[in-house]
Amino acid sequence: MKMITAPEGYDQYRENIPRGIIEEVEYPSSTVGNPRKVMVYTPPGFSSENTYNVLYLLHGIGGDEAEWYNHGAPQIILDNMYNDNKLEPMIVVLPNGRAMPNDRAEGDLFDPEKIQAFERFELDLLDDLIPFVESNYPARTGRENRAIAGLSMGGGQSLNIGLGNLNHFAWVGAFSAAPNTKAPEVLVPDTLEASSLLSMLWLSCGDQDNLMHISVGVHEFLEQHEVPHIWHEESGAHDWPVWKNGLYLFSQLLFKRQ
Numbered sequence: 001m002k003m004i005t006a007p008e009g010y011d012q013y014r015e016n017i018p019r020g021i022i023e024e025v026e027y028p029s030s031t032v033g034n035p036r037k038v039m040v041y042t043p044p045g046f047s048s049e050n051t052y053n054v055l056y057l058l059h060g061i062g063g064d065e066a067e068w069y070n071h072g073a074p075q076i077i078l079d080n081m082y083n084d085n086k087l088e089p090m091i092v093v094l095p096n097g098r099a100m101p102n103d104r105a106e107g108d109l110f111d112p113e114k115i116q117a118f119e120r121f122e123l124d125l126l127d128d129l130i131p132f133v134e135s136n137y138p139a140r141t142g143r144e145n146r147a148i149a150g151l152s153m154g155g156g157q158s159l160n161i162g163l164g165n166l167n168h169f170a171w172v173g174a175f176s177a178a179p180n181t182k183a184p185e186v187l188v189p190d191t192l193e194a195s196s197l198l199s200m201l202w203l204s205c206g207d208q209d210n211l212m213h214i215s216v217g218v219h220e221f222l223e224q225h226e227v228p229h230i231w232h233e234e235s236g237a238h239d240w241p242v243w244k245n246g247l248y249l250f251s252q253l254l255f256k257r258q
Contacts, residue, residue: 005234006248013076017083018044022075024065027132031124032099038129039065039094040137041075044082051140053090053255054133055171056125057247058097058150058157061118061178064105065096068151072244081252088255090147091137097150097157099124118153118180122161126168144199147254149173151243152211156180159218163187166197171254173202175246176238177214184221191225200253201229204246206236 022041029036043052057074059067068074074092081087096103100117108114130146133139146169150158155174160182162172174181181187188194194201201222205215212233219231232249236242 004249006245010080010248011073011077011244012080014080014083017079019079020044020046020075020082022069027129029099029124029128031120031128032101032103034101036096036099036103036124036128037065038096039069040133041078041092041094042137043087043089043091044079045089048138050089051138053088053145053147054137054139055090055092055147055149055251055254056129057092057094058148058154059094060150060152060154061109062105064098064103065094067105068094071240072247074244074247077244077248078251081248086252090251090255091133091139093129093133095121095125095129097121097154115180118157121157122164125161126165130168143168143197144170145255147171147173149175149202149247149250151175151246152178152238153180156182156214159187163194163201166194170197170199172198172200173246173250174204174215174218175243175250176205176209176211177203177218178211179214181214181218184218187218188222188225188227191227195227198228201227202232202246202250202253203229204232204234204242204249206238206242207233208235208237209242211238
């Protein structure tokens with residue numbers, strides 16, 4: 001499915017608009033065995049008197065909890081979108097998807113132990129991070145109030161975790177999903193169940209991305225089995241303009257009730 005790209009200036013800092021807050025916090029992880037860092041964005045006008053949907057937004061293999069912040073400035077994109085009345089109020093949680101004691105993006109990023117840590121993150125997310133967020137923020141609980149999305153390795157994680165835990169997530173997105181993505185028939189073993197439970201499944205990728213075949217393979221499987229989803233092929237490679245555009249397009253569809 002072709003969709004428009006974000007308008008010019010969507011990712012540029014605007015003066016004199018209400019702003020959200022993005023900050024680094026720590027949460028206890030029984031999965032890893034030590035406290036872990038996570039960045040949390042709360043929207044403009046955030047108040048503990050209200051309750052909020054939550055988007056878990058994941059980074060790539062070379063990043064950590066600050067990768068989106070350092071390279072994608074999601075808080076600027078989201079602040080602008082709130083000012084344009086394009087978003088439902090949501091908390092955005094930016095975790096470190098490398099669930100191991102030394103979770104820094106250093107050394108051999110493809111070391112088997114580090115790849116296993118990306119898989120282990122599923123337990124850290126479900127058992128530690130989500131309970132922390134829902135205990136410490138006015139977060140709405142329930143699958144229909146949670147979304148998961150990510151870029152590259154984080155896109156693969158989002159598909160693996162989101163589609164593997166439809167009791168936790170109704171909204172799933174992947175921007176340029178990497179080869180850690182499970183085979184489509186493993187991701188969606190019950191196409192009827194997935195169709196009935198998913199509020200939205202989003203796949204996007206740049207047309208010059210060497211990993212395009214990963215996303216295309218999932219898209220074609222979903223299409224063949226008539227699982228509703230949004231497929232967005234755009235101009236670009238495996239890089240930030242594609243991922244930021246994915247966030248812009250994906251986030252404004254989240255938590256909209258039909």
